[in-house]
Amino acid sequence: MIDINLLGEKQKAKPEITPIETPALRAKAERPGRTGRIFSLKTILLFFIAVAILLSAWRYKDILHYGNDIVTYVKTLIEEQLEPVSGPELETEPVTEPETEQPPPVEQPKPEEPETVEEPVAEPAATAVWDYGRSIEHINSYTAMVRSLPQNADYNVISVSRNSITAEIEAVNEAQMVEIQNAIASAFPVYSLEFITKGMVLRVWGTLKPGTELPEVSSSEEYATPEANRNAINSLSKQHKLTIKEQGEATQTERENVLLLPGWMKFSGKEADVLKFLDGIKEKGLSINITKISGQSKNRSESNESSELNFDFEIIM
Amino acid sequence: MAKITKNRRLGLSFGSEDLFLVETKEETAKNFKVAALLNVTSEIPFSVDMLTQESGAKMIGSELKNLLERNNITTKNASISLDFGLGNIIKIPYSEKLSEKELSTHLSWELQQYIDDDIAEYAYDFYKLDKSPPELLLVGTRKKVLEFFREMSRHAGIDLQVVTIDLLSAVNAFEVNYKPYPNEKIALVEIGEQKLVFTLLEGNSFIGYHCVFLDDSVQNDYVNSVLELITLNLKTLFNDYELSTDKNEFDRAYLYRTNTKYSVMEFIEAADQELYMFNPFELVRFDANLQDKINHLADNSEYVEALGLTVG
Numbered sequence: 001m002i003d004i005n006l007l008g009e010k011q012k013a014k015p016e017i018t019p020i021e022t023p024a025l026r027a028k029a030e031r032p033g034r035t036g037r038i039f040s041l042k043t044i045l046l047f048f049i050a051v052a053i054l055l056s057a058w059r060y061k062d063i064l065h066y067g068n069d070i071v072t073y074v075k076t077l078i079e080e081q082l083e084p085v086s087g088p089e090l091e092t093e094p095v096t097e098p099e100t101e102q103p104p105p106v107e108q109p110k111p112e113e114p115e116t117v118e119e120p121v122a123e124p125a126a127t128a129v130w131d132y133g134r135s136i137e138h139i140n141s142y143t144a145m146v147r148s149l150p151q152n153a154d155y156n157v158i159s160v161s162r163n164s165i166t167a168e169i170e171a172v173n174e175a176q177m178v179e180i181q182n183a184i185a186s187a188f189p190v191y192s193l194e195f196i197t198k199g200m201v202l203r204v205w206g207t208l209k210p211g212t213e214l215p216e217v218s219s220s221e222e223y224a225t226p227e228a229n230r231n232a233i234n235s236l237s238k239q240h241k242l243t244i245k246e247q248g249e250a251t252q253t254e255r256e257n258v259l260l261l262p263g264w265m266k267f268s269g270k271e272a273d274v275l276k277f278l279d280g281i282k283e284k285g286l287s288i289n290i291t292k293i294s295g296q297s298k299n300r301s302e303s304n305e306s307s308e309l310n311f312d313f314e315i316i317m
Numbered sequence: 318m319a320k321i322t323k324n325r326r327l328g329l330s331f332g333s334e335d336l337f338l339v340e341t342k343e344e345t346a347k348n349f350k351v352a353a354l355l356n357v358t359s360e361i362p363f364s365v366d367m368l369t370q371e372s373g374a375k376m377i378g379s380e381l382k383n384l385l386e387r388n389n390i391t392t393k394n395a396s397i398s399l400d401f402g403l404g405n406i407i408k409i410p411y412s413e414k415l416s417e418k419e420l421s422t423h424l425s426w427e428l429q430q431y432i433d434d435d436i437a438e439y440a441y442d443f444y445k446l447d448k449s450p451p452e453l454l455l456v457g458t459r460k461k462v463l464e465f466f467r468e469m470s471r472h473a474g475i476d477l478q479v480v481t482i483d484l485l486s487a488v489n490a491f492e493v494n495y496k497p498y499p500n501e502k503i504a505l506v507e508i509g510e511q512k513l514v515f516t517l518l519e520g521n522s523f524i525g526y527h528c529v530f531l532d533d534s535v536q537n538d539y540v541n542s543v544l545e546l547i548t549l550n551l552k553t554l555f556n557d558y559e560l561s562t563d564k565n566e567f568d569r570a571y572l573y574r575t576n577t578k579y580s581v582m583e584f585i586e587a588a589d590q591e592l593y594m595f596n597p598f599e600l601v602r603f604d605a606n607l608q609d610k611i612n613h614l615a616d617n618s619e620y621v622e623a624l625g626l627t628v629g
Binding site: 001002003004005006007008159294 | 399404433440441442443444454456457458463477478479480481482485488489492523628
């Protein structure tokens with residue numbers, strides 16, 4: 001059962017594993033007067049027996065030691081008797097023991113290690129690999145959509161995030177709406193587009209095509225620490241006239257066995273500058289992931305055809 | 318197995334023009350019975366626009382109150398499902414090593430990637446899927462949407478306990494009624510007034526979902542046009558999700574409806590491929606007073622989401 005409650009009035013835990021209903025379980029569940037007891041009588045009895053054995057062992061430890069010594073002495077004696085005698089080797093046919101099927105070793109459950117509070121790691125074991133191809137693809141998708149729009153069409157949101165793109169575009173009349181639909185559908189590289197034409201607002205939802213073949217970028221050791229990485233990105237953003245709008249200190253987290261470095265940033269800049277910035281990142285081997293590119297038509301430049309296209313984008317490092 | 322945690326529960330699913338209600342009673346899955354079913358074309362249909370109207374919650378709440386009174390339904394424990402468009406459903410991997418606080422921070426950040434407003438405006442919940450590597454479903458909605466339904470419930474005189482997303486209710490209804498093999502690839506297809514929603518499952522496990530909005534062009538030949546879209550999307554989704562290398566189609570596709578104009582049977586009869594009707598009462602029993610009034614062979618699939626709200 002998918003247990004989602006947006007009112008948030010429940011404790012969330014791991015998925016509940018419901019035992020297979022058996023007559024015994026059912027009988028147990030239905031037995032009256034059994035609720036609220038933490039230990040059963042059987043458990044208590046076993047506990048007392050265990051305590052009695054321990055006390056006896058403590059009292060008679062000398063006897064046990066003596067018993068141990070006897071065992072050691074006997075073992076030594078047997079080993080001495082079995083030591084090979086040097087001399088001519090007798091040819092004997094090897095005795096083949098009948099093969100007996102050994103039961104598979106029973107795996108003992110490993111005792112759970114006590115949770116320890118880990119010190120913050122200064123240098124990560126592995127850094128998030130920057131998906132250069134995906135970042136370029138995001139920018140291309142974003143700009144392709146904006147450029148396909150007629151100049152007087154207002155868009156409230158165009159947002160590229162992960163593998164999807166969403167947009168809300170207002171048209172001035174039905175003719176323009178058709179024009180917009182056709183323009184987007186022909187120009188924009190998506191799998192599918194859906195439109196809601198209610199109130200002259202087009203809502204576009206699409207899925208990006210898989211990433212184009214672009215060279216992989218490996219992260220540089222020089223910028224392996226979060227601080228060095230962040231400083232280098234800061235410096236590059238200034239060099240390429242990008243404005244840092246917001247930045248946050250995210251907690252260190254791990255996803256798909258990749259340690260994500262702290263920090264995210266929101267930039268605002270022109271398309272050409274952003275692309276130069278990305279080139280710089282690629283050359284230096286910095287680690288970032290562009291997670292979202294979005295914009296509104298109020299940030300749009302006058303020339304649709306030029307690369308003077310303002311937009312915001314975020315990265316995670 | 319489904320567990321009914323309350324003696325009686327109401328599941329309320331709002332369609333674009335209709336309200337679907339299921340009331341269940343008794344305590345265990347074995348005795349799980351449907352006590353009441355209502356399919357009402359509301360005088361004041363719920364719409365997204367109402368969320369911004371101050372009087373919207375009061376209007377719908379009062380109408381619901383009258384409806385319950387007219388049908389002698391006194392159950393107060395209620396669950397409501399939201400149209401998926403009012404929420405964000407995101408499936409993401411996560412680390413089991415994260416503490417509760419770290420996970421919360423992580424989820425806030427993830428949700429922020431999908432919304433354009435302040436995260437403080439949103440409420441969210443998550444469900445850990447039983448998968449390896451671990452994945453979870455993150456579901457968020459605007460707090461003002463929840464406020465609307467709280468206010469509506471107050472006027473209706475019901476005790477709102479759960480708010481979830483409609484397609485997730487449908488998954489729960491499926492789990493109660495069907496027992497697929499764990500590796501079977503299943504598609505649940507909701508046929509709504511203006512959209513088709515595809516929910517993809519492997520066995521009973523959620524894989525993903527996809528929505529296709531219907532434009533006016535389908536109205537001329539609704540059944541065949543929609544059927545064409547269903548067939549096309551089932552093929553595309555199967556390939557997109559890379560569900561199997563051995564075959565190229567779902568093992569089974571179940572149709573259910575949230576519209577009252579077209580029966581699912583019309584689509585099944587017109588289809589070239591094998592499609593099934595999602596019967597929310599396949600394994601669910603009816604209370605004695607309802608037993609004779611229900612046509613078990615008819616299309617009752619409009620109650621899928623409402624029934625799914627009363628289990629879990």
